[in-house]
Amino acid sequence: MAGLWLDLRHAVHGLRRTPTFTATAVLVLALGIGANVAIFTLADAALLRPLRFSNPGALVMLWEQSPRNAHNRVSPLNFLDWSERNRAFRSMAAVAGGGRTLTGDGRAEWIAGQAVTAAFFDVLDVHAIAGRTFRSDDAASRAAAVVLGERLWRARFAGDPGIVGRTIPLDGTPYSVLGVVPENFQILYRADVWTLFVPRRSPEQRQQHYMQ
Numbered sequence: 001m002a003g004l005w006l007d008l009r010h011a012v013h014g015l016r017r018t019p020t021f022t023a024t025a026v027l028v029l030a031l032g033i034g035a036n037v038a039i040f041t042l043a044d045a046a047l048l049r050p051l052r053f054s055n056p057g058a059l060v061m062l063w064e065q066s067p068r069n070a071h072n073r074v075s076p077l078n079f080l081d082w083s084e085r086n087r088a089f090r091s092m093a094a095v096a097g098g099g100r101t102l103t104g105d106g107r108a109e110w111i112a113g114q115a116v117t118a119a120f121f122d123v124l125d126v127h128a129i130a131g132r133t134f135r136s137d138d139a140a141s142r143a144a145a146v147v148l149g150e151r152l153w154r155a156r157f158a159g160d161p162g163i164v165g166r167t168i169p170l171d172g173t174p175y176s177v178l179g180v181v182p183e184n185f186q187i188l189y190r191a192d193v194w195t196l197f198v199p200r201r202s203p204e205q206r207q208q209h210y211m212q
Helices: 002-017 019-048 076-085 120-124 136-141 150-157
Strands: 095-097 100-102 109-111 113-116 145-149 167-170 173-181 193-196
Parallel strands (some): 113 193
């Protein structure tokens, strides 16, 4: 034990005599440890922990492929074609960015959100804790409809179940609130509102690639 303490004292004295080397070594070690922690965190979330869905093994993400990129986002028209010709999957849905500005109550607040196709919640088997999620008839009517996340519902609307069926202003447009989904539901990135996206068969939509 005495020999160990002697070795430690010699090591400390040596490090004090070369402060630049010591600082560099500590920095390299810190960066290495930080990088390993970050990689493990990503691997743990993406590979080790199961997704918070009832049957995660049945979920598949589809991409477009180009000569330069094997994982391109999808154009709305290609998504429509895939959906109509699909024989491999039970159902398909798509999602894109859809942040909105919520007004009312004398204040405006930007809300992180997603624009999703009607089958989105059904594909992921996510159920509302109040009201309902999107249905195919919402898409047929092209309704201005929104589903709220539980966090926003409690923070902005005091958890009032009466919000279901009312309209709220998003980007200055009234949206009918269909329901509320649990706070622990998130996919791809954080969202507190989900608005209904109905792809249109217009030629320019074939060239735009922004859906997942």
